[in-house]
Amino acid sequence: MPFEKYQGAGNDFVVLPPESASLLPHDSQGLISHEAVARLCDRHFGVGADGLMVIYPGDGDRMPRMEFYNADGYPAQMCGNGARCAILYAQDNRLFGEEIGLQTSLGVLRGRIPEERRIAVQMPDVSEIREEGSTGGLVLNTGVPHLTLEVADLDDSALMATLAPALRRDVERGTGGVNVDFYTEDAGHYAVRTYERGVEGETLACGTGAVAVALSVAYRDEGVRSPVALRPRGGMLAVYFRRAGRGFQDIWLEGPAQRVYNGYFFW
């Protein structure tokens, strides 16, 4: 089964055209079975990735459609770095008409390619941000739900070993939990580490997480201006936004993306 591999700031994805996806077992809802996705994303028995996407060409003048799965095999509504990689994939495979953008489960998201291997994607508006009482963090949905927490020591080993796995399930427990983003201010940018649900571990970057941190710092401090620079472990990201009351609109996530290789998976 032919596949391609992309990465955006170190967040990596198996990307399939529909012809490859159709070779995989599907469930009764038409989604690829989670066992099949999990096997492809497995770093020992498969290709290895934080997630998998199927990119469907648009009909006529419609934009290509992105279907996203986490490494555990279950679908998620949005992936910021995945969307940036999907835009690069669509560009590499000449899937765009006049406009650059993607159809997603959250509607159409526009894209930009400011330079080679640099991709920006428009992210959903954020209207609700709430204080999370027990942690002092903020909960917001930037396409998927995030808990953001400012910490003094981003290298503290307890963050990913014990704190994030517990918070990931305890916060928003009734609706599937949250991704957990720790951040600290550092000379002109924010260093970030994200524990992703559906990967159940730290990834080198998370696009919706970078947006969540940027909006959290802007929410807490009205003096913070767009763009906010973020430094996850896999590369620099920039988040642009416009304030709209206590919420944010016209949000864009920009950063590096790359086609890494293509190959055949022997199913």
Ligand SMILES: N[C@@H](CCC[C@H](N)C(=O)O)C(=O)O
């Ligand atoms: N890596 C992604 C987020 C993917 C979805 C997330 N793990 C969830 O299930 O909530 C990004 O770049 O935004």
